[in-house]
Amino acid sequence: MRTEVLIAGFGGQGVLLAGNLLSYAAIDEGKNVSYFPAYGVEKRGGSATCTVVIADGAVGSPVLGHPAVLVVLNQASLERFGAKVRPGGLLIVNSSLVDTTELNRSDITIIPVPMNDIASDLGDLRMVNMVAVGAYVALTEAVKMESLSGALTQALPERNHKFIPANVKAIETGAQVAKSKKEA
Amino acid sequence: MSKRLFVKGNEAAAMGAVEAGCRYYFGYPITPQSDIPEYLSRELPKLNGEFIQAESEIGAINMLLGASACGVRAMTSSSSPGISLKQEGISYMAGAELPGVIINISRSGPGLGGIDASQSDYFQSVKGGGHGGYHIPVLAPNSVQEMYDLTMHAFDLADLYRTPVMLLGDSVIGQMKEALIPNARPARELPGKEWAVRGKSGAEQRVVKSLFLGDGELEAHNWRLHAKYQVMKEKECISEEYETADARLIVTGFGSVARIAHTAVTMAREEGMKVSLFRPVTLFPFPEKAIAEAAGRAGKVLVVELNTGQMVEDVRLSVGAAAQVSFYGRPPGAGSLPSPEELLEVIRKHYDDTAR
Numbered sequence: 001m002r003t004e005v006l007i008a009g010f011g012g013q014g015v016l017l018a019g020n021l022l023s024y025a026a027i028d029e030g031k032n033v034s035y036f037p038a039y040g041v042e043k044r045g046g047s048a049t050c051t052v053v054i055a056d057g058a059v060g061s062p063v064l065g066h067p068a069v070l071v072v073l074n075q076a077s078l079e080r081f082g083a084k085v086r087p088g089g090l091l092i093v094n095s096s097l098v099d100t101t102e103l104n105r106s107d108i109t110i111i112p113v114p115m116n117d118i119a120s121d122l123g124d125l126r127m128v129n130m131v132a133v134g135a136y137v138a139l140t141e142a143v144k145m146e147s148l149s150g151a152l153t154q155a156l157p158e159r160n161h162k163f164i165p166a167n168v169k170a171i172e173t174g175a176q177v178a179k180s181k182k183e184a
Numbered sequence: 185m186s187k188r189l190f191v192k193g194n195e196a197a198a199m200g201a202v203e204a205g206c207r208y209y210f211g212y213p214i215t216p217q218s219d220i221p222e223y224l225s226r227e228l229p230k231l232n233g234e235f236i237q238a239e240s241e242i243g244a245i246n247m248l249l250g251a252s253a254c255g256v257r258a259m260t261s262s263s264s265p266g267i268s269l270k271q272e273g274i275s276y277m278a279g280a281e282l283p284g285v286i287i288n289i290s291r292s293g294p295g296l297g298g299i300d301a302s303q304s305d306y307f308q309s310v311k312g313g314g315h316g317g318y319h320i321p322v323l324a325p326n327s328v329q330e331m332y333d334l335t336m337h338a339f340d341l342a343d344l345y346r347t348p349v350m351l352l353g354d355s356v357i358g359q360m361k362e363a364l365i366p367n368a369r370p371a372r373e374l375p376g377k378e379w380a381v382r383g384k385s386g387a388e389q390r391v392v393k394s395l396f397l398g399d400g401e402l403e404a405h406n407w408r409l410h411a412k413y414q415v416m417k418e419k420e421c422i423s424e425e426y427e428t429a430d431a432r433l434i435v436t437g438f439g440s441v442a443r444i445a446h447t448a449v450t451m452a453r454e455e456g457m458k459v460s461l462f463r464p465v466t467l468f469p470f471p472e473k474a475i476a477e478a479a480g481r482a483g484k485v486l487v488v489e490l491n492t493g494q495m496v497e498d499v500r501l502s503v504g505a506a507a508q509v510s511f512y513g514r515p516p517g518a519g520s521l522p523s524p525e526e527l528l529e530v531i532r533k534h535y536d537d538t539a540r
Contacts, residue, residue, distance in 0.1 A: 020190075020361070023190060023361060027188055027190045027363050030188075032362070032363060033190070033361075033362060033363060035190075035360060035361040035362070036356065036360040037360075058446065059362070059443075060446045060447035060450060060524070061444040061446065061447035061523075062356060062360050062362075062443055063356065063443075063444055063523060063524075064523065065522075065523020065524060065525045065526060066523065154190070
């Protein structure tokens with residue numbers, strides 16, 4: 001099996017940490033992974049993207065032209081990548097910030113998750129990336145939910161380990177909301 | 185099996201250097217390779233090694249020359265314009281037959297260029313980037329694991345042939361993270377360093393130099409170097425083939441673009457096209473025989489590079505009249521990495537031509 005996702009937002013939303021966390025979880029499951037951060041003249045407030053490919057066999061290309069799954073955390077990323085999602089693919093949007101009404105894609109599944117609102121309700125807007133990755137894993141089963149929580153000790157520096165319970169909660173809430181939106 | 189780590193390509197190269205016994209690093213920071221000095225500046229002091237941030241790239245390469253002359257394993261790394269500055273020193277090392285490892289996580293040029301993934305330094309790397317008509321082995325990793333494994337291999341080749349060795353990558357290979365199994369390789373049997381200058385203390389004088397003024401001395405030296413390159417061509421070619429047995433079109437590329445091509449070839453196979461991938465791992469010596477053989481069977485070769493056409497020249501020289509060689513290039517620039525789908529489109533076009 002091979003799963004691929006492009007996660008995109010603006011610098012500071014924790015896009016790269018989300019990709020790292022997902023990768024660590026896949027590594028722990030014994031899978032092959034490539035994590036490729038967009039690398040350029042990026043800065044805080046500018047765009048931040050990363051590509052994660054998880055495979056049982058060879059990963060192949062770490063670069064995607066038309067991702068099967070796109071997670072967008074801000075409007076600019078939707079405008080940049082929305083048209084590139086593979087037909088039949090999945091788009092998960094942070095509906096707190098992203099408006100998809102002008103996106104003309106009846107050929108893909110769009111799941112809106114109010115990621116900013118969920119993170120704020122849980123006590124810290126900075127957990128928006130955890131909500132996003134929770135939603136992604138719930139909808140795709142790219143890795144097991146337990147692997148994701150288990151990988152937090154590796155993805156976070158030790159000084160932030162005290163925040164792990166809160167992050168687990170954010171991952172779980174993101175997952176729950178995404179599942180309920182899918183069923184709706 | 186060792187634990188699988190999750191690390192950046194650049195870190196993997198630095199870890200491979202440490203595993204290979206390199207305890208001396210000299211460099212000057214430049215994106216996108218600065219993770220290498222960052223890692224070594226932290227780790228080498230713990231191992232009683234030396235990390236020196238030199239005053240310039242020229243300083244760093246000459247420190248490498250000096251350390252190597254003393255018989256220790258040492259390394260430097262940089263990116264394209266920095267590697268250009270090092271070329272004089274590399275030529276001196278090739279002339280004095282000094283081992284050493286140089287990593288180029290290249291930028292996109294010419295001039296100041298940009299920091300995007302690029303393969304524009306192929307010619308500079310494999311054709312003797314400095315003066316005087318020498319070659320150095322050039323290794324092109326395409327994964328984080330290979331950044332580790334080939335860095336260790338580079339140190340062995342350097343000692344075995346008394347030559348500088350270059351590892352050539354780009355920001356895709358340097359900046360991406362993948363699983364790494366830090367396996368200890370079985371050490372190759374290597375010659376002693378009886379030439380190294382370690383202090384005379386009553387022993388016979390040893391001289392390390394690249395100046396040969398005696399009658400016929402320099403000519404003999406050049407022929408000896410030439411003979412060494414012929415041995416490398418015989419013994420040190422590495423390449424990887426994917427699905428080449430029944431292929432009617434062979435796609436070839438090195439490093440990062442070979443990863444993208446791998447997925448494109450898999451997609452083409454799913455559509456029923458008999459397409460394969462041939463990946464040179466050593467760029468010098470170029471795997472001439474292996475590619476000529478694969479190309480001869482298929483009849484057609486498509487070379488893909490992140491430049492306007494460099495390795496394609498070596499492919500044409502190797503293949504000769506045995507196959508038709510065509511080229512698809514994507515010179516460097518932001519957003520100009522080809523996607524697997526784009527390469528698939530190129531493959532389709534060339535494959536259709538074959539069918540006619």
